[in-house]
Amino acid sequence: MARWQPDAPGRLAAAALDLFEEQGYENTTVIEIAEHAGLTKSTFFRYFPDKREVLFGGGTVAGLLVEGIASAPPESGPLDAVAEALDALGRTFFTADRREFSGRRQAVLNANTELREREALKRIELTASMIEALNRRGVPSLTARVAAQLGSLAWEIAYDQWIGTDNSEGFGPLARQALADVRAAAAVH
Template structure:
């Protein structure tokens, strides 16, 4: 693969995932990832801080969630604003072509404690992003926190359900169902 070809971040992510599956996360180096992608080590570090970040995409998801909440109609209740954000994530990040890659990514993360920890930290960041976006809409702090926590839980369940199935449902539909399930369960507590 020629070095000048476009989509270096995507190529690096694909190469990393393949190597993590073949050799394990711990046994894969940045140099091996770059070589598999047909790129250099310096190109890798132009796009990613370290090899973990290949799987976590920086702040893209947090930004999508915050933008989705901000773009919700002014009359939307907090939960509806969160649902609007989950729709945005489905539309812009979890399209059908990403399902297989996402399922493989989940398996790699599940096999490694360091990656599971990083995934948990990312989840906290997503919750904080939603909380802040809701507060900017004028939602009281406690309500913002609760809606964001439940939204993050729904996002986690939706991601798991979406990557576990091949039924063709788009992520937005799966996320809306998960949000309804989480909301219904919260009324039972």
């Protein structure tokens, strides 16, 4: 690839994923990732602090969640605001053209303890972002925490279904269904 081609972060992520699959995460260097993407090491570090972070999308997902909660209609309850945020992820981030990449990415994460730990920390950070966004809407802290945790669980369920090879449904509808299932389970006495 020529250095002038656009989307350096995307190219770096694709190159990293290819190399992590071929060589393993531990055996892949930042220099190899940059070269595979047709870029330099300094370009890599302009976008990512280390090779682990190339798979975690920076703050894009957190920003989309916060924006989705903030833009939910004013009359929306906490879980409805979270549902709006999950819909926003489906429309703008977890799109059909990212499904294969996301499934491959998850396989690489599943094969590496360090990456699984980073994924767990990332989900905690994303849940905290949802809590903060709900608080800004005036949702009391405990209610915001519960809604964000339920939303995070629904997201995890929907994501696992979405990356499944036998599923062609979009992330948004899967997330809405998972959230409905979580709500129903929470209502059981």
